[in-house]
Amino acid sequence: MSTGSPQAAQDADPGFDTADPRAVRRAIREGRFTGFTNLVARNYVQGNLIAVPADHADAFEDYARANPEALPLLGRGEPGRRDIPAIAADLDIARDTGGYMVFRDGELVETPRDASPFWRDDLVPFVIGCSFSFEALLQRHGVRLRHLEEGDVSAMYETDRDTVAAGPFGGKLIVSMRALTPADAIRATLISARHPGFHGAPVSLGLPEDLGIADLERSYGGHGMKRVLPGELPVFWACGATGQNAVRAARLPLAITHYKAHMVVTDLPLPEDYA
Template sequence: MHGVTRNSLIPRELRQQIRTGAIQGQTSGMAPGFVQANLAILPKDWADDFLAFCHVNPKSCPVIGMTQPGDPFLPLLGEEIDLRSDLPGYYVWENGVRVQETTDVSSLWRDDLVGFAIGCSFSFEHALMDAGIRLRHIEEGRNVAIFRSNIPCAPAGRFQGPMVVSMRSMTPADAIRAIQICTRFPNVHGAPVHFGDPAAIGIADLNKPDYGDVVEIRPGEVPVFWACGVTPQAVLQTSKPPFCITHAPGSMLITDLRISEISLF
């Protein structure tokens, strides 16, 4: 990229780099101060049920944008956003089974597909770091650690399943501060759902994440868990829609929306 760092690029420029394949992989730490989003794309006849599921599970699935059937664009979230090509990685699902991983879904697009952008916790990471809270996965260039929990989502229509959570390790004092900071941002998962004993939410081994990367927890630190926008991927494995496209975990849509625009205070 000829000496230009990713953090110096504005979201539109990052999306252009992603679209051409110049940027691949996870997007944590990119576009500080801007909102990132998870993605779920479903046929129209499943979209109403999925929207209802998001409405009753706003912690894990806060919808920040939705397309009309067949429309891959989200102009309210960013200039020329194209859901078919502007994420670094996509998963393709059939009947609840992942059948493909790709960097572009243009060839799979259909006139009946509805796209949902769901707020992502990567969005508030810059606010945590501004407060002096260190985030080891960003320092090490890793994806966040992500786990299926035993916390049940509220069922709606044909959708039901467990909440998925992302984990960041920090000192207890920083965990309290993180709760205070993230409460301001409910549209990107808000405050953590749990911190401390992972077994209390059904996680047996922090060194075996279901998605993402292993992130070390050092002496004096505790694991802090946020509701995660990978939740729909766990839910669709149970609900088995005939066709679905999601983001690959950690590979987000970078929007033009500033995190300050969605802060409660």
């Protein structure tokens, strides 16, 4: 599977309107866009996908509602349906992120670009708020996000903080990290706090050990921009990957999630924000 790069959307003439969420989804579905979604449809909310069998869906919703900083719930689908009309028109959630992880009994068995061969009629999709949405808001207000400048995504870390368990779901809080100047850390705190739908305010900053993170070089999944330069602080936000981690640990017979940085692009406009 190609994971593309965040710059892909900036190439000359991508052949579709990169600002239009419906055009982005169609381009992904037809294989014409294979990049990360963080730099397309930037005026629209994006989300994590977590699909679980129907007999675990209520417990997963309970888990999300008990841990709203990590798992702000944007939408829940119906069993056997691959659309969620409340958040996106003409959505095929099994094809429109362009990258998936398929777990069986907690083991990652496939990372297809199209999940429809693996979809099952009892799967219930959940869409969970994502930091790509607040990154767009931060940039509107002049916060410098160096990981984007470097063509990377933010690093994630497993913390030593327990989430609130529900049914078979539990485990540690996963966070995303951005390296910011002190002034930008303060500005980013104030802006993100106004958006609980995309994780809200940071959960910690400045001291990785406050979250039990011993080594910033060792990120969750190994990817993302991990370097903090002199004059910068690491700033940590609760991350939707917390849900992926919980689903994996619950060893459900089947679960399907989006793949790294290939998010559900919705038609929900990003809120206006006047800092």
